[in-house]
Amino acid sequence: MTKATNTTRSEPQWSSRKEEIVDRAFEIALESGFAGLRMRLLAERVGVTEGALYRHFSNKEAILLALAARIEGRLLVPIRKIASGAEDSPREKLEKILRHHVRTLIETRSLPLLLVGEASFSEHEELRLRMGGIISSYQSILSTLVGQVGGQGEGELEPREMALLLMGLPAAVALSHPLLPDEKLESRLVDYVVPEYVRLLLPGERRSV
Amino acid sequence: MTKATNTTRSEPQWSSRKEEIVDRAFEIALESGFAGLRMRLLAERVGVTEGALYRHFSNKEAILLALAARIEGRLLVPIRKIASGAEDSPREKLEKILRHHVRTLIETRSLPLLLVGEASFSEHEELRLRMGGIISSYQSILSTLVGQVGGQGEGELEPREMALLLMGLPAAVALSHPLLPDEKLESRLVDYVVPEYVRLLLPGERRSV
Amino acid sequence: MTKATNTTRSEPQWSSRKEEIVDRAFEIALESGFAGLRMRLLAERVGVTEGALYRHFSNKEAILLALAARIEGRLLVPIRKIASGAEDSPREKLEKILRHHVRTLIETRSLPLLLVGEASFSEHEELRLRMGGIISSYQSILSTLVGQVGGQGEGELEPREMALLLMGLPAAVALSHPLLPDEKLESRLVDYVVPEYVRLLLPGERRSV
Amino acid sequence: MTKATNTTRSEPQWSSRKEEIVDRAFEIALESGFAGLRMRLLAERVGVTEGALYRHFSNKEAILLALAARIEGRLLVPIRKIASGAEDSPREKLEKILRHHVRTLIETRSLPLLLVGEASFSEHEELRLRMGGIISSYQSILSTLVGQVGGQGEGELEPREMALLLMGLPAAVALSHPLLPDEKLESRLVDYVVPEYVRLLLPGERRSV
DNA sequence: TATGAATGAGGTTTCATTCAT
DNA sequence: GATGAATGAAACCTCATTCAT
Secondary structure, rough: OOOEEEEOOOOOOOOOOHHHHHHHHHHHHHHHHHHOOOOHHHHHHHHHHHHHHHOOOOHHHHHHHHHHHHHHHHHHHHHHHOOOOOOOHHHHHEEEEEEEHHHHHHOOOOOHHHHHHHHHOOOOOOHHHHHHHHHHHHHHOOOOOOOOOOOOOOOOOOOHHHHHHHHHHHHHHHOOOOOOHHHHHHHHHHHHHHHHHHHHHHHHHHHOO | HHHHHHEEEOOOOOHHHHHHHHHOOOHHHHHOOOOOOOHHHHHHHOOOOHHHHHHHHHOOHHHHHHOOOOOHHHHHHHHHHHHHHHOHHHHHHHHHHHHHHHHHHHHHHHHHHHHHHHHOOOOOHHHHHHHHHHHHHHHHHHHHHHHHHHOOOOOOOOOHHHHHHHHHHHHHHHHHHOOOOHHHHHHHHHHHHHHHHHHHHHOOOHHHH | OHHHOOOOOOOOOHHHHHHHHHHHHHHHHHHHHHHOOOEEEEEEOOOOOHHHHHOOOHHHHHHHHHHHHHHHHHHHHHHHHHHHOOOOOOOHHHHHHHHHHHHHHHHOOHHHHHHHHHHHOOOHHHHHHHHHHHHHHHHHHHHHHHHHHHOHHHHEEEEOHHHHHHHHHHHHHHHHHOOOOOOHHHHHHHHHHHHHHHHHHHOHHEEEH | OOOOOOOOOOOOOOOHHHHHHHHHHHHHHHOHHHHHHOHHHHHHEEEEEOOHHHHOOOHHHHHHHHHHHHHHHHHHHHHHHHHOOOOOOOOHHHHHHHHHHHHHHHOOOHHHHHHHHHHHHHHHHHHHHHHHHHHHHHHHHHHHHHHHOOOOOOOOOOOOHHHHHHHHOOOOOOOOHOOOOOOHHHHHHHHHHHHHHHHHHHHHHHHEE
């Protein structure tokens, strides 16, 4: 008899209002970007009045931060789990990470990375810091793994630089995919292009084999 | 026949006001992003009132389109010139293009690519199309050149996919640089990382050597 | 038969919650004035939710009225007691009253009189009436005492006018003290300036001496 | 044919919009106090939309400050002129000042001093400072004049304290008059009570005469 | 009694755009 | 070409109050 009981399929069972708000905010940002996230629209989607949103978040900024946290959860947390796994080699980890990243970007219409772009100019400092933190964490995970791969004998590119290159593929997908969706390419990206990319960038092991 | 041709006597230089408006718009977008471009602020910077802007552009969207055109001018036009040059090999051309792109991004705080991101969500359809056009042109230039390099014997990656990878480096720079500026990395990017990246991605030459 | 009488078993002390609410309301008004008294803040200070306040007071206005009553209690009740005392002369009573008033104003950051000002503009008619009643009572107490002092031979100023002048000192303190606190002056006010003021305004005794 | 030409009697000829806004704001504050001054109502009274107000004042606070300046103009400026006059004795100046002050308070329903009260709690720091400045200036004018009167042989009260007492009469009027208007008293205040008050407070000269 | 969520009206402010001059 | 005032819609946010539990 509680409100939570008469769930329809669109209400994931135990989502408190707070979570539901973030869910809907994510949806809207997916459609219209960070800047298109208006409190009025959000309230409508949630099915309450605007004032009600402020019971759960003190600010619009607080909602944006929760969104950032959610993105972190979808993107960074799985990546951290992959990186800390015990079974895979560093090279395999890198490959898995990139595949996860690219897949997520395609699923979310590149939202995560595009939000990084929007955050660069945001007036909300905390949001900017948070987004910078996500990028920074991501790159240091990649750097560490690159360092563990080793093997680029002549030591041409530093791990940090290699990490940047590895992030390049998701970045390129993020920027070009929403404007120029290409289903054929999309289907090959995760399973084919990513592994090949890793192979090209980190040829060390190949030689050693 | 270009728009700049129908100058009246009061515009001795080529429609100076119009150009100046776009100049200042570019400046502002550099500082505050697309969304931070307010008509009021723009008018102030130009040194006129808001109403005056509407003598030169019928819309804010018209100004955004002019901005897109300017970005095209700084980014795509030089790239086209490089691509159509007669002296360099395709590989050299690709390298030059990437160096130009990365250099421009660093100079412009990544504005061009970030604007692509913002445009993805824009409500102005024409702007979205134009930005899509820039990306698309860029990628087809890269694809063509990759095709001319040839040599990836087993034909693992298609030119279009390779083009995406090549665009990855600038994309990664665009996304990470504004939030996490890194001067040491920056100084090595253009002259060192880019050539190495091209060498890794297009190993054809290596065999031929 | 008073409202406080119908206590239920859950209110062992005399309607403690109600009292506490007014206490906290007084505190807040002391800090932020009448206008700064928000139901939300009040609830927080009391340690309950906003809805709970409406169990004890039907309105915000009801709380404001209770506040006015409390001010009456701190200001007017002691003054009435002084005025009805049997031992002092009318002149001594006036002096005691003014000293009490000034002391209270300093202790309460002038809240009582400033609230009078705010109440002048209040949309709550009952509150306005109540505040007017406080002022009015105060002045008639003063008038009566002034009449009892007698002695202004030529009958220049009527008691009511003299009462207004006597209220002038507290009023001036109320208006200037919160904006321009002056500790040196403050320490002399109660024990020195007030008696001197009474002596100057009611020179009757001087002649008799 | 300009808009200013078709003046009705209610438009004082050369009031720019900016001045008109302050005029209307003053009117509203007179009716409903500082807190009752809503941008919407103000815009209605001026006959424009809310947005238009922001062409002339960047803030609501800016309007409040303009209001404070206007009060300063009506109250403090004439008082300064009186104080710096060459013909009157200090005692006469004090009397004139108090008469001007009391008259103004009655005309303006005590707005100036009540605004001081409201400003004490205002969240607008600049407004608080400004109001404090007005009070402070006023008191130092009074103090100076009191010092010039001299003559309180035994030196009982310091000029600053005497200034506070002098301000007491206007203050009492301000606080009691709006809540308890009294026409009979009002008519005697300016011409009768004020001079008598000065005579009582500053008896020095009387002796010397 | 109390909670916690919600409402609805209203608050200040911003912004692209228009228009008479 | 340009100004300066104005508009109207929409933005974020606050607050007293209500109500099911």
